[in-house]
Amino acid sequence: MDMKKRIVIIRSNPVEPDSRVEKEANSLVKGGYDVQLLVWDRTRNGIYNDTKVLADTEVKRTCLGAKATYGEGIKNLRPFLLFQYRIFKWLLFHRKNFDYVHACDFDTAFTSAIACKLLNIPYIFDIFDYIGTNPRNFVERIVNFFEHWIINNAAGTIICTEQRKNQICGSHPKKLEIIHNSPDKIKLGSIKIKSTNDKVRIVYVGILQDYRMILELAEIVKKHPQLELHIGGFGKLEEQIRHLAEVSSNIFFYGKLSYPDTLALENQADIMTALYDPSIGNHYYAAPNKFYEALFLGKPLIMVRNTGMSQIVEEQNIGVLVDYNEKSLSKGIFELISEKEQWTKISIKMKYIYKTAYSWKEMERRLWAFYSKLGS
Structure with a gap:
């Protein structure tokens, strides 16, 4: 043998x-x-x-x-x-x-x-x-x-x-x-989202570092009480995010999460984000985990133009593309919210794309x- x-x-x-x-x-x-x-x-x-x-x-x-x-x-x-x-x-x-x-x-x-x-x-x-x-x-x-x-x-x-x-x-x-x-079809974790209201939930779990518009996203959510940001992960910005969660009633920090819990938290989102600086050459070719996880879970996605896989979001109409600045990101969030009645249809389409291609x-x-x- x-x-x-x-x-x-x-x-x-x-x-x-x-x-x-x-x-x-x-x-x-x-x-x-x-x-x-x-x-x-x-x-x-x-x-x-x-x-x-x-x-x-x-x-x-x-x-x-x-x-x-x-x-x-x-x-x-x-x-x-x-x-x-x-x-x-x-x-x-x-x-x-x-x-x-x-x-x-x-x-x-x-x-x-x-x-x-x-x-x-x-x-x-x-x-x-x-x-x-x-x-x-x-x-x-x-x-x-x-x-x-x-x-x-x-x-x-x-x-x-x-x-x-x-x-x-x-x-x-x-x-x-x-x-x-692509995510595997594993059993989702047991983590529960830290709110029970009907606000629009934006979820990001990943490395907390620069060039991902994490702090810009948090600032937008702070200014708009109809939004919530549920964020997990670890890295350079961890203490800043922890502080924002302490002083903001609509920002929730979960710390480092296992992959099953990451998917479980994302599965309770309304919107997911994959926001990378397009001026960094590697980001043009990136294959963001969040892109594949959003497809797998059927969650509308916000991405920056001219970053890895953003053309799929645009071609398939499964989210919105924004420029790499806070103003454009804020506009993109509310543009996606205005299409809320389409989210179920978008979700079905995203899961089909995942199953057939990724x-x-x-x-x-x-x-x-x-x-x-x-x-x-």
Whole structure:
């Protein structure tokens, strides 16, 4: 009997939660692979092992602790370099314990690629966010060069939308697969929304950082008592959001949520948002979790023009597009509210689009096929 192929998935967060990593790991275990997570825990120092519970199974997790703060850039250089050193050291010391390295994004793939080249072990480059889009200076050109080098030397590369083929133009992947970040049909969590009135509920759960119009959205809701903002997540803006929730009767903060609870809270929304700064090149090619979650749940969506998947919202008429400023966002919210009688029809349409074009069942099949071809 053949032994299970062993995969270590490396991610620069603790996967607590990380919906894409969790779904991929769960699907790979279902496909007959032995999976382990190697992650960065920014809340503490030291290295420790535990178990990560997934939708259908559980996997081993090794946490490389190096205290840092999300969204602080150069201030995190020392812990970031420590994380890189520990990735390299772990791969070398455990080289007999895995057959593939599945590295997520440049911040784990660069070090993983070097280690795998030395060890003659195949690695997969899973691109969630591509850094080297339209490099404008020397540093960005260097990063772009190395991202191409990682792709060209990887056993296979995974991207999350068709459009990203243009983003990695100039590289030469040996095998390329498109796996959209669609929600899986998992059981929703038990969390209950913190209000019982008939106000319009806007829900956002995700990383709380700049360039997502989070504070602008909160300011709009503060000014309009007929609206509510239900927000969860963690990151740089967490304390500001917590304070806004304390002083505003129509803003509710839930902190960090599991993925089932994230979907459960979103399922109680009237409107969802995916608001990214289009001046950041990577956002043009983004595949926002909120886009897929809104489709899955059938919730009208507000997005910024010329950001990833916004053209689908416009073409399918399943929400509104806005410019990247508070005035336009406010106008978009009330434009969508004015179409409230259409929300049921929009919901049915969104769920149909998810089922026919983006279901995780299809993405899972692609992931299994991708790995099965790596040895060919």
